[in-house]
Amino acid sequence: MNSFFFGAGRLGRYWLGQWKNFKLEPDGILDNHESLWGTMCDGVMVFSPDRIKEFDFDYIFVTCRNENEIIQQLLDLEIPEKSIVSGDHNIINHMFYYAAKKMISTEFMEEFYDSDFVSKVLFDLQNGMVLGGVEAWSYDLAKRLKETGHQGVYLAADPVGEEIRDETYPVCTLSLESIEKQKNKIELCIKEISKNLPCTIICNFPQHIFWSACFVKGMYPEKVRIIAVQHSDDRLYYNAYSLWQEYIDRCMVISSAIEHKLLSFGMEQNKIVRLEWNIFCKDRIDRQWSRENTCLQIGYAGRVTMRPKRVDLFIPLAEKLKRIHVNFHINIAGTGNYGEKLKEKIQEEGLQDCMTCIGYIDRQDIPDFWSRQDIMISCSEWEGHSISQSEAMAEGAVPVITDVSGARDDVTDGYNGYVVNVGDIDALADRIQELYLNRDKLEQMGIRAHNTICRRQKNRDQTLFWDDLIKKVWQK
Numbered sequence: 001m002n003s004f005f006f007g008a009g010r011l012g013r014y015w016l017g018q019w020k021n022f023k024l025e026p027d028g029i030l031d032n033h034e035s036l037w038g039t040m041c042d043g044v045m046v047f048s049p050d051r052i053k054e055f056d057f058d059y060i061f062v063t064c065r066n067e068n069e070i071i072q073q074l075l076d077l078e079i080p081e082k083s084i085v086s087g088d089h090n091i092i093n094h095m096f097y098y099a100a101k102k103m104i105s106t107e108f109m110e111e112f113y114d115s116d117f118v119s120k121v122l123f124d125l126q127n128g129m130v131l132g133g134v135e136a137w138s139y140d141l142a143k144r145l146k147e148t149g150h151q152g153v154y155l156a157a158d159p160v161g162e163e164i165r166d167e168t169y170p171v172c173t174l175s176l177e178s179i180e181k182q183k184n185k186i187e188l189c190i191k192e193i194s195k196n197l198p199c200t201i202i203c204n205f206p207q208h209i210f211w212s213a214c215f216v217k218g219m220y221p222e223k224v225r226i227i228a229v230q231h232s233d234d235r236l237y238y239n240a241y242s243l244w245q246e247y248i249d250r251c252m253v254i255s256s257a258i259e260h261k262l263l264s265f266g267m268e269q270n271k272i273v274r275l276e277w278n279i280f281c282k283d284r285i286d287r288q289w290s291r292e293n294t295c296l297q298i299g300y301a302g303r304v305t306m307r308p309k310r311v312d313l314f315i316p317l318a319e320k321l322k323r324i325h326v327n328f329h330i331n332i333a334g335t336g337n338y339g340e341k342l343k344e345k346i347q348e349e350g351l352q353d354c355m356t357c358i359g360y361i362d363r364q365d366i367p368d369f370w371s372r373q374d375i376m377i378s379c380s381e382w383e384g385h386s387i388s389q390s391e392a393m394a395e396g397a398v399p400v401i402t403d404v405s406g407a408r409d410d411v412t413d414g415y416n417g418y419v420v421n422v423g424d425i426d427a428l429a430d431r432i433q434e435l436y437l438n439r440d441k442l443e444q445m446g447i448r449a450h451n452t453i454c455r456r457q458k459n460r461d462q463t464l465f466w467d468d469l470i471k472k473v474w475q476k
Contacts, residue, residue, distance in 0.1 A: 001098050002057045006030040006049070006074070007064025008041040015063045015091060016042050021183040022099035027055065029063075032073075052077060059094065062086035089206075092182060093240050096211045099183075100218050120196055121145055121152040121470065124213070126205035128159025129166060131335055132303055133387045134204050134231050136363055139166040140278065141202070144463040150470070153196055155189075155209050161303075162335045162360065172196075176208060190215050198223040200470050204231060206240030214247040225249045225473040229275065230258055231384040232308075233405035238265045245271065249473040254385035255406035273469070277387050278462040280367055281394040285450040287371045289396070289443045296328040296436050299373030299397060301366065301388045304336030304357070310379040311338055313425060317379070318351050320429040326436045330377070333358045333369055370395035374442055375432060380404050381422055393417070394453040396446035400431045416448035 005012050008031040019025055020042075029046045031037070036046045052060070052074075060083060062070050067086045074084050085094055123138050142152055152169040158177040165171075172192050179185045189212030193201065203210040203226060210228065217224040229252040230237045241251055242265040251267060252275040253259040259272055290296055306312050314330055321328050332342070332355070339357065346355045361369055370376070376392035378401040385406030389399055393410060399417035401407050402424075411417040420427035435442040 001059070002027050002055070003059045003061060004028050004030055004047075004052065004055070004057055005044075005061050005063040006070050007062065008033075008036050008046050009064055011065060012063040013042060015061070016044065018092075018182050019095055021181055022095065023102065024095065024098055026061070027057065030060070049073065049077065052079065057083070059083055059085050061091050061094070063091070089236050090239055093206070093211075093236075093243060095182070096186065096215075097243055099186075100211075100215050120199045121150050122193065122196055122199050122201045122213075123152065123154050123169070124201065124203045124205060124209040125154055125156040126207045126209050127157065127161070129154065129156050129163055129171065130159050130161040131164045131360060132161070135164065137277070137387060138202070138204065139168060140363075141462070141466060142166070142168040145466060145470075148463060148467045150467075153199075155192065157209065161337065164360075174209070186212055186215065189213075193224075194219075200225045200227060200473065203228045206237050210240065211244075214244050217247045225470075227252060227469070227473065230254065230262065233258055233261070233382045233384055238262060242266050250469065255409050257405040257409075258384065276456065276460060276462075277385070277390050278460070279387075279390045279394050279453055279457055281450070281454045281457045283454065285396050285447060287396050287446075289439065289446055290374050292439045294327070296326065296375065296432070297373045298328055298330045298375045298377050298432065299333070299370060299392065300330065300377050301333040301361070301369060301392070302378075302386075304332065304334050304339040304342060306338050308381045308383070309336070310381055310423075311336075311342060312345075313379040313423075314342070314355065314377075315345050315349055315351065317377075317425050317428055318355055319349065320425055321432060322354070324429060324433050326429075326433050328354055328432070328436070330355045331358060331369075331373065332356065333361045335360050366391055367395055370397045373397040374446070375400055375435060376417075377428070377432075378402060378404075379423075379425075379428070383407070385409060390453055393449035394457075396450045398435060398442060398445045398449055400428055400435075402428075410452060411449075412452075416445055416452050 003026045005026045008029045025044055029041050029044050030049045031046050037048050039046050071084055146168055154169050154171045156171050157174045176185050185208050189208050193212055193216045201213040203213055213226050217226055226248050227250045228241050228248045245267055250273050251271050252273050254275050303309055304311050343357050346352055370392045376397040376399045380402055383404040383406050389410055393399060399411050401419055402422045403419045407419050411419050413419045418431040
């Protein structure tokens with residue numbers, strides 16, 4: 001790989017040090033400071049940006065703080081956008097990829113324990129054993145696979161939120177937060193994965209556990225299978241999974257929008273498999289919706305965060321609903337790093353009469369929660385395919401949601417729910433008011449929401465699906 005850094009300052013030297021830990025370095029460094037031109041930065045020559053056209057290169061890595069300005073400068077120099085890499089995650093992603101290509105056969109070889117079975121499953125819990133849709137899905141899948149005889153291990157990094165332990169499989173704790181060098185983080189993950197070979201690794205996040213799984217796959221291609229799951233419509237997933245696709249046996253996508261976009265990034269069609277959620281859904285719905293002139297119950301269940309969930313927008317939404325004379329109560333289930341701030345805001349704005357933070361509720365209580373809600377609300381900026389959305393619809397709660405990935409896989413606007421533009425609080429409030437004023441329509445759309453999920457769940461057995469998938473990736 002031929003590459004250049006742009007930025008010879010403190011950040012550039014940091015990245016140069018990280019790369020050199022893997023015996024990698026760029027062909028040169030570009031910098032706008034004329035005094036640096038022709039000098040050496042930790043053994044690498046510094047050039048004027050105008051000279052870049054003299055060289056052949058694959059990528060230019062933006063290794064300075066003013067990223068947007070530098071990207072525009074490179075575009076003005078007619079550098080193709082696909083050759084410009086910026087952001088810590090993307091730089092690390094490429095660094096590990098080229099390190100794997102260069103070093104797999106030598107420095108990273110690890111001892112491993114060759115088990116007498118091929119069905120051990122490793123679960124990537126990069127964010128730790130926390131409350132979240134990905135983690136809840138992983139725990140449920142673990143239980144299903146254990147029932148079919150698969151042995152397994154949770155690979156759990158440092159928790160980034162409230163810890164929710166699951167005892168289905170033993171936990172291998174990866175304390176990555178305290179490790180400074182990226183190489184040492186990878187080494188720790190490689191060591192733990194190598195102890196569990198042969199294995200199938202279900203990678204939930206495009207981060208260190210995923211990268212390490214690819215390293216181990218490169219070392220022992222006959223001992224590892226990688227199933228990567230794209231849980232979010234986040235560019236980081238597309239960048240990572242498309243770059244490393246030669247190591248991926250199957251890439252699971254959770255919405256049609258994600259599939260189309262992943263293909264546009266170059267992922268091979270034959271590696272893509274559509275993943276559907278396993279949602280509890282009764283054949284017949286048995287519930288009541290609030291009647292005319294009574295309080296409309298609006299529910300949210302998920303991570304209580306600003307990004308990407310934007311639960312902070314519940315405050316202006318509530319204020320808008322009050323102004324248009326909707327009698328409502330927003331019930332917020334879940335925890336997250338915005339939880340305490342949201343409670344403070346509710347008190348500050350005097351909204352405690354119409355908003356309640358319930359906190360964490362157990363998975364087994366989710367259906368009961370949704371059966372008491374008339375409407376499911378979401379202000380998310382981006383999603384993969386919200387499990388909460390499908391669970392709410394299964395219980396007849398009408399979704400009023402933003403137009404993120406996966407929204408229209410469940411919701412037909414105006415038929416079984418409403419979909420509005422991201423950030424459009426006025427539109428969310430208008431749709432809620434429409435259902436508030438038309439309770440018969442609310443009930444009709446709730447029944448349709450339930451039927452949509454119920455039809456999808458019939459004849460779908462996720463246990464058999466995953467058991468079969470794991471067997472297929474091991475077939476020659």
